[in-house]
Each structure stands twice: as C-alpha cells, then as structure tokens.
Amino acid sequence: MLRERKRDYVTDLAVWAILSGPVLLWDGPADGGSWLSVGVGVGALGMAILVHRAWPLAALGIAVALSLADSRELYTVSYSTALIALGFFAGRRLAGARPALFSFAGIAAVGLVITLTAGAELWEWFTLVITLLFAVVVPWLIGRYARHYAQLIRTGWQLADRMEREKHTAADRERIRERSRIAGDMHDSLGHELSLIAVRAAALEVDPSLNRRQQASAGELRQAAADATAKLRDIIGILRTDGEAAPTVPSDESVAELVERARSSGMTVLLHAPGPLSGLPRMIERAAHRIVQEALTNAAKHAPGAEVDIRISMDEEPTLTVVITNAARAEGRRLPGIASGGTGLVGLDERVRLAGGSLAHGPLDDGGFELVARLPVIARLSPALEAPEIPGAAGPAPSTSARELSRARQRVRRGLVQVIVAPVSVLAVLGVLMFAFQFYVQSRSVLDRTQFDLIKVGDSRADVETRLPSHTLDGAPDGLRPEPAGVDDCVYYRTKKYDATPVYRLCFKEGRLVDKSIGVDVPDENRRRDDQ
Numbered sequence: 230m231l232r233e234r235k236r237d238y239v240t241d242l243a244v245w246a247i248l249s250g251p252v253l254l255w256d257g258p259a260d261g262g263s264w265l266s267v268g269v270g271v272g273a274l275g276m277a278i279l280v281h282r283a284w285p286l287a288a289l290g291i292a293v294a295l296s297l298a299d300s301r302e303l304y305t306v307s308y309s310t311a312l313i314a315l316g317f318f319a320g321r322r323l324a325g326a327r328p329a330l331f332s333f334a335g336i337a338a339v340g341l342v343i344t345l346t347a348g349a350e351l352w353e354w355f356t357l358v359i360t361l362l363f364a365v366v367v368p369w370l371i372g373r374y375a376r377h378y379a380q381l382i383r384t385g386w387q388l389a390d391r392m393e394r395e396k397h398t399a400a401d402r403e404r405i406r407e408r409s410r411i412a413g414d415m416h417d418s419l420g421h422e423l424s425l426i427a428v429r430a431a432a433l434e435v436d437p438s439l440n441r442r443q444q445a446s447a448g449e450l451r452q453a454a455a456d457a458t459a460k461l462r463d464i465i466g467i468l469r470t471d472g473e474a475a476p477t478v479p480s481d482e483s484v485a486e487l488v489e490r491a492r493s494s495g496m497t498v499l500l501h502a503p504g505p506l507s508g509l510p511r512m513i514e515r516a517a518h519r520i521v522q523e524a525l526t527n528a529a530k531h532a533p534g535a536e537v538d539i540r541i542s543m544d545e546e547p548t549l550t551v552v553i554t555n556a557a558r559a560e561g562r563r564l565p566g567i568a569s570g571g572t573g574l575v576g577l578d579e580r581v582r583l584a585g586g587s588l589a590h591g592p593l594d595d596g597g598f599e600l601v602a603r604l605p606v607i608a609r610l611s612p613a614l615e616a617p618e619i620p621g622a623a624g625p626a627p628s629t630s631a632r633e634l635s636r637a638r639q640r641v642r643r644g645l646v647q648v649i650v651a652p653v654s655v656l657a658v659l660g661v662l663m664f665a666f667q668f669y670v671q672s673r674s675v676l677d678r679t680q681f682d683l684i685k686v687g688d689s690r691a692d693v694e695t696r697l698p699s700h701t702l703d704g705a706p707d708g709l710r711p712e713p714a715g716v717d718d719c720v721y722y723r724t725k726k727y728d729a730t731p732v733y734r735l736c737f738k739e740g741r742l743v744d745k746s747i748g749v750d751v752p753d754e755n756r757r758r759d760d761q
Contacts, residue, residue, distance in 0.1 A: 277289075
C-alpha cells in the first residue's frame with residue numbers, strides 16, 4: 230500500500246511538471262507575460278493535480294477557469310495540455326457520465342454568457358465549443374473507454390479466477406458425492422449380505438440336529454451379524470447426504486445371480502423372468518437389481534422362512550415391471566435383533582423416481598407384502614433433475630460471471646462507439662448552427678445604398694453607426710485594394726446579401742469618418758502593379 234502511494238506521488242509530480250512546462254514557456258516575461266501569471270498558473274495546476282484523484286471534475290474545472298481567464302475562446306497554448314490531460318483523468322476515474330456531461334454543458338453555457346457580456350462575435354463561442362469538444366470531451370471519452378477496457382480485463386481475470394475456484398470446488402464436491410454413493414452402495418450390498426448371513430445363522434440356531442453349544446454359537450453368529458448391520462447403518466448414515474442422485478452399483482451381478490445367492494442361503498425364492506436383463510439401459514438394469522436386492526433383504530429381515538415370488542415382465546411401451554411378493558412370516562420363525570434402518574424403501578423409491586419410474590408397496594390381506602416397480606426402458610430424467618426451461622431461451626441461462634463479462638464487453642464496445650460518434654455528432658450540430666449563424670449574419674450585414682449615400686466624410690462615428698446594419702463582415706474580403714494609410718480601423722458591409730463583392734468600406738480615425746468607398750476585386754495584374 231505504501232509503495233503504491235509513493236508511486237502515485239511520483240506520477241503526480243511528473244504530470245504537474247509536464248503541465249507546468251507550457252505555462253513557463255508562454256506566460257513568462259520573455260513572451261509578453263509576467264512571473265505573477267506564471268506563479269498563479271503553476272500553483273493552480275498544482276492544486277488541480279493534488280485533487281484530481283479524489284475530485285477529477287474539480288481539477289478539470291480549475292484548468293478550464295485558467296484557460297477562460299487567458300482567452301474567451303478557451304484555446305490557449307499554455308493550458309491546452311492541461312485540459313487534455315485532466316479531461317482524460319476525469320473520464321478514467323469517474324464511474325458515471327452524467328456529472329461530466331452536466332459540467333460540459335455548464336462550461337458551454339458560461340462561455341456563451343461571457344461572449345455575450347463582452348459584446349464579442351458569436352464566432353468566439355463556436356471556437357470555445359470546438360475547443361471544449363476536442364480538448365476536453367474527446368479525451369474524457371477516451372478516458373472512459375480506457376476505464377471500461379480495464380474493467381473488462383479485470384472482469385475477465387476475476388471470471389477466470391472464479392471459474393478455477395469453482396472447478397476445484399466442484400471437484401471436491403464430486404469426490405464427496407462419489408464417496409457418499411460408494412457408502413450407500415456399501416450399505417445396500419453389505420447389508421444384504423449380512424442379512425443373508427443372519428438368515429443362515431438363524432436357521433442353524435433352531436436346527437434340532439445340532440446340540441446346544443452349536444446352536445448357541447449359531448445364535449452368537451446371528452447376533453454378531455445383526456450388530457454389524459446396525460453399526461454399518463450408523464456409520465454409512467453419517468456419510469449420506471440429502472438430495473443425492475441414485476448411486477450406480479459397481480457390481481455386474483445379474484438378478485438371476487442375486488436370486489441364486491439368496492437361495493443358497495436358505496431362502497425360498499421363485500423367479501419368473503422372460504430372460505436375462507441384458508441390453509437394457511444401465512440405469513434401468515441397476516435399478517431392477519437394487520429393487521430385487523432390497524425386497525430380498527426385507528423378506529429375510531421381516532418374514533424369514535416365507536416364500537418370495539419375483540415376476541419380471543416387459544410390456545409394449547416398453548416398460549419393465551417388477552412385482553415381488555412374499556408370504557406372511559411362518560409361525561415360530563423370527564429373527565430377533567435384526568436391525569432395520571427404516572430407510573431402505575425410501576431410498577429405493579428415490580432410485581426408481583430418478584430412473585423415471587414409479588414404485589408402490591404395501592401389506593397384503595393375507596399378511597404378506599408386495600412391491601411393484603415400473604421402469605421405462607427409454608429412461609426419462611426426473612423433473613427434479615431436468616434443467617429448467619427459460620421462455621424464449623435457446624439454451625441454458627448464462628451464469629452470473631458470464632453476464633458480468635458480457636456487460637463489460639458491451640460497455641467497452643459502447644465506449645469505442647462514443648469516442649467516434651460523439652465528436653462527429655457534435656461537429657455536425659455545430660456545423661448546422663454555424664451555417665445558420667452565417668446565413669443570419671449575411672442577412673444582417675447588408676447596407677442599404679440610400680443610407681450609404683447619406684453618410685458623409687467627417688461625420689462622427691456615433692452618427693454613422695445609427696445608419697449601419699447590426700453586423701459587419703469579418704474583415705476585408707480577399708482581393709480588395711489596401712486600406713488607406715493612417716486610419717484607425719475600417720468596417721465592411723455587403724451591397725447584396727449573397728455577394729462577396731463589391732462591398733461598402735467605411736474607415737475611421739479618431740472617432741470620425743475619413744474615407745468611404747465601394748470596394749471591388751482588383752484584377753491580378755493591377756494588384757501586382759499596386760504591390761510594385
């Protein structure tokens with residue numbers, strides 16, 4: 230921070246020295262000025278540089294005031310560099326455009342008042358506006374363009390940094406989600422295996438062919454499996470997160486192999502299927518496997534010894550339908566201590582929903598339990614996972630960062646257009662105004678021949694001016710004879726509205742009319758003879 234301040238101080242001192250150079254060169258005694266004007270100018274510019282970072286418009290106002298004090302037309306060699314530099318700084322540092330535009334309009338209005346108050350020609354005000362345009366407004370527009378371009382660069386880097394952070398965050402989030410999925414699969418798979426172990430141990434525990442010690446060992450094995458299932462549920466429950474998508478079981482085990490393992494553990498399972506489920510979408514195949522696995526696990530827990538009937542069919546839509554029914558628990562068959570988390574069917578319902586299907590389950594009248602799942606073979610995403618549609622949008626809605634970058638680019642393009650279009654537009658308006666004013670002056674600078682004849686040499690200037698039009702020509706037209714020697718000044722008037730020559734010339738000396746003539750173009754050869 231301290232280094233940046235030192236750099237700013239050095240930069241400001243260098244700018245002050247550069248802006249003070251023209252004042253020293255053109256306002257000093259050697260060029261008709263005075264050291265007082267140099268001191269005032271250099272001191273005022275120092276004040277402008279001192280405040281230009283915090284109040285850029287105030288600094289610009291100081292430079293404008295110095296220029297107006299030196300010339301009503303605003304253009305001065307001494308302060309033109311200051312106008313350009315401070316105008317650029319104002320555009321570079323001001324966020325809004327309205328304060329600057331109001332200030333420019335105020336400068337033009339003040340210049341008009343000064344011109345009218347001083348009784349000067351309106352052409353001086355046109356010169357002031359043109360100087361204001363090119364020495365102040367154009368640098369201000371360039372400064373705004375530089376500001377917007379810097380914002381675009383900064384926004385681009387911020388977007389890149391944000392995207393990099395979001396990329397790392399997304400990777401971390403995906404790793405956590407994948408761990409949660411693996412944890413869910415572990416719970417589903419290992420829970421199923423432990424339930425089958427408990428079923429086998431329970432069967433051995435009540436087997437009359439075993440002695441008491443063997444039955445007690447089988448009971449301990451069954452209790453250990455139940456305790457392991459409960460601990461597994463508690464540990465995995467911590468790793469589960471809300472709103473997770475349906476996990477994909479990493480195992481390639483088929484439904485038939487799953488049923489065969491259940492049979493080998495002592496369960497009675499009937500499978501009615503049209504054939505292997507190969508060729509189905511991966512998500513549908515895994516969902517069918519998960520449905521059968523959860524149904525067998527629940528049957529082993531809650532209805533040990535009961536027959537389980539699994540029916541898998543395919544209709545014409547096509548939709549895969551899985552119907553699993555188990556009879557009521559056999560009398561005397563009970564597996565005490567088997568843990569049940571109560572979330573198996575909830576998770577199964579979510580998996581089926583995410584696969585685009587539906588799940589129904591409930592007890593039967595005879596005490597059994599039935600589960601029915603319908604899975605569309607042409608998988609449809611759940612509405613919760615589908616991207617929201619935006620009316621009139623051809624694609625997904627842009628992110629906040631993308632919108633910020635787009636707005637920054639639009640500001641840069643708009644600033645570049647303004648740098649070109651604004652001066653051209655102002656010049657066009659000024660051109661129209663100057664043409665209209667020129668037309669007005671022409672119509673007001675025509676002297677009537679009768680009034681010209683009534684004017685006599687020797688009349689006082691005050692008497693002569695009562696007969697003259699409100700406007701004169703701006704100097705003598707090209708090609709006229711030289712003015713008489715020794716006169717104070719001469720004024721010229723048109724004889725006709727749109728003709729440059731001939732003109733009426735009235736010359737005064739010491740407040741009296743000393744010469745009146747009708748000036749006409751001098752032929753080139755006569756002009757050369759007069760010059761000789």
